[in-house]
Amino acid sequence: MNPSPRTVGILAGMGPAAGVDFVRLFVGACEAWLREHGQPVLDQAYPEHWMAQLPIPDRTRALTDPAAPQPLEAMLRGLNQLTALGAVAVAIPCNTAHAWHAALQERVPQVELLHIASETAAEIRRLGHPRVALLATQGTYDTGLYDEAFAAQGIECVLPGDEARIWLMQGIYDGVKAGDMRLAEQRFTQVAQQLRATHGDIALVMACTEIPLALPQAPEARDWTLVDPSAILAAALAARAYGQP
């Protein structure tokens, strides 16, 4: 057996269903790591991990309205608590929340706060997609979260138009967050079909953690190339727990 894996944290609740999906992906990534490294898959072989699901103010709203409740203090409180519990690395399963990544990392330098866009861009490069389409919240588009990470890896990125962005927000808020998965699937599929009509069989990056809760279940999506940043972030967190940079 390897030395004990290290404790890691998940700062979540944005929304809660996406947090659940992320910890599922993380446990799956740990199991995959154990198999790849020829270690027995036992309860005790998994890293200690803590998930905080906190009622954090809406991220897109905070970005588009400076008078709205801001999420930084609540996220900072959770990050400090996870660090106090011994987490050496923390992942945030919410793309839009990464607008505060630098502020959080600066205020809590003793923990490694993973960055979903950097991890995703590196993985897309490994997968060999030269061009992708980004499906995200208005908050993520506004902050250009993925721009720098994609540019650093030489990945070209296309964005949906204004109408399709409204469909995405409807699918995320009136769909997944409100528990209406049929609406979510329908809206996300509409956007994907429009992008594919223009750009052909382009890889679709589901860059809001609510999107993979509905889009992959659509029958039309069976033959599409979907990239899930949550799954990539989960694998990155598992690698940190088992001692890989």
Added chain:
Amino acid sequence: MNPSPRTVGILAGMGPAAGVDFVRLFVGACEAWLREHGQPVLDQAYPEHWMAQLPIPDRTRALTDPAAPQPLEAMLRGLNQLTALGAVAVAIPCNTAHAWHAALQERVPQVELLHIASETAAEIRRLGHPRVALLATQGTYDTGLYDEAFAAQGIECVLPGDEARIWLMQGIYDGVKAGDMRLAEQRFTQVAQQLRATHGDIALVMACTEIPLALPQAPEARDWTLVDPSAILAAALAARAYGQP
């Protein structure tokens, strides 16, 4: 809107996949609570909840071999940490771990530690099943975890025979915990079919948190009456968070 819900905790990792399933059930129970109470389903309407997935020594082994590593200290550490984070109630998604329920509750009296068997027995009575079959680990059978709770509710309980108990342990350990879901489904189904052959259409209580990860997926199980103590415990924890005793 109601006053803010209270913080609750989940002491898990026994095994990690069961912890993931439990937090999924908990988030679902919160969503159901919000709908039943006519409240909007928003990220911020969910209670703050913390899940600790800790590498806790095997519970059944500890019960059957006093020389084996014991789980009490690791569970106690987690329970104290969850309490320090503000949890007013904590659930443990592992039936066998409840052998240490009294010891934990006595040492940490300031938190309400839910009891999976008490919650399950009360719900079975509400459902109106006069007689059930208990599917569990050898550790849970040895400690008679459900005996008192069922007796208190006037529920008759039948147990599988020695051979079927070996199949259950194989399904739990070589199946779910080791990631072989086909083996798990096959073993659990065998046990259920044997019980149904003897006792007819009896309600099957899946009293190990690994069993609901495989048995309900079996095609044969479609028409069986399955009771999931994890789901009952998750609903009880949601009720505590929203302020119901």
